[in-house]
Amino acid sequence: MSEELRVSPIETRGVAGKKRYAMVVDTRRCIGCMACQVACKAEYDTPLGVNRTWVPYKVVGTYPNVKKQFLPRLCNHCDDPPCVRNCPVDATYKVEDGGFVLQRYERCIGCRSCMAACPYNARFMLPAHRTYSSITRVVDKCTFCFHRVTQNLVPACVQTCVGRSRVFGDLNDPTSEVSWLVTRNATQVLRPEEGTKPHVFYIGADRNQTEFGRDAYSKPEVMEPERSAFKRHFKI
Amino acid sequence: MGDYVWFHDVSWHASYAIYFFVIGILAGLSFLSYGSWITPALRPLREKAAYLSLLLLAVGGLLLVADLSQPLRFLNTLNPAYLNFSSPLAWGALNIVAFGVASVLYILELRKGQDSARGKMLALVSALLALGLPIYTGYDLTVHQSRPVWNTPVIPVLFVALAIASGSAVGSLLSGGNAAAQKVLREYMLWSTAGVGVILISILGTTSYGGTAQELTFMILTTGTMGLIFIGGGILLGTAAPVAILFLAHMRQQATATMLMLSALLILLGSAALRYVLLMGPQHLQTLY
């Protein structure tokens, strides 16, 4: 079954002996504390203004029936990642065992093709100045905490998630918690029509957040002052 | 109300649109220089077009390199151990270098001052490599299938049409009072700009009929400041107006110098506006996802 569904040779779905790491985000359990965002910032010294993971929210419904809907976001470590296809110098690549999509910082030329290719805005340009790290002016993104996972730890965001909304594991292992969650629950991935085959699965994601809302039309004008104020103080 | 949206930056900034514009003109000029070996009326343009196209390549190349966040690492794009051929940018880097080499050889041949078979062959090679430039820049956008407008397969064709139009416009400005050359260039400008118009209509039509992202992008492209640049500068002033003027000249089989110069300037204005809008407009929506 899995074999039949594999359409691109880069995919790791059901490949025997290969790990296929995935994250399940149960939005019903997310309380919007943003601890994952902070843990990620601490883990990587991610500079001001850019994020490897972020938790946008939307207020949905009509008073008095309203709620805040959270949608934790990160790189989907797509099984068929367009960012990898588009990098002219192989500075972004997919690790075959595990499916991590990673960066070669010393090779990246900063052409931003991968940023343009990613349908999820998961990539960003590192600014010229950072506090602790010397890696600057290249594209960066979430690594699924490659350095932790290869030491048998879960990613920093999963470790810190107070609601146990984020769960991490190997989808090719039928006994893993993520396999169980994906099998037993109706899950969604973001923008499935793009054919990226994401490895971040959501339970209970709200359509108001997973799709482009009509109100997006007016947002660029509204957000422009904030965006330009940010740029004035922050050289990217 | 009360929503928290993380804002993302656009991937490619306006400097890339200037690069598209410059590369289009240089490709068009290269076509004209080769055309002069086939159409005698274009003969006075041969050297001028070749020199200017090489000069613009230097300008475009510098713009492209300066736009990288690691400019000196542009050499990585020429390292065979690094090149990833599924990326149009890798092909583009090779295309630019090959065009530069062919252009220099062609100019060296032109400097000998005689019409040689080698010169004609180098003109053809340069023109074919120049054709690759608007095509690869078009693919640069088209491969990003998640972006409305960019993902339409006609973008490389549109960029070729824009290259012919803007190259002919610059050729027309260069050839001054030469009536024979102007007559040929007038026809090139007319039919390539008309082609641009047809492609724009098809892009706008399919975009407005698409899903939510397409519809919203259509709205972003056609209203506000972006709409003014696109509809006003790109379509009405830069495409419809020169087509009308040049069609009038075509029907009457004569055109005044003012008509030609005005058309050429409008085509250049339109081609710059279209490059800007087609690059920046479709990126707006995604910054909010």
Ligand code: SF4
């Ligand atoms: S989410 Fe974006 S950056 Fe991450 S693998 Fe997919 S396309 Fe690449």
Ligand code: SF4
């Ligand atoms: S910005 Fe860096 S990682 Fe991204 S496509 Fe360009 S070279 Fe590759």
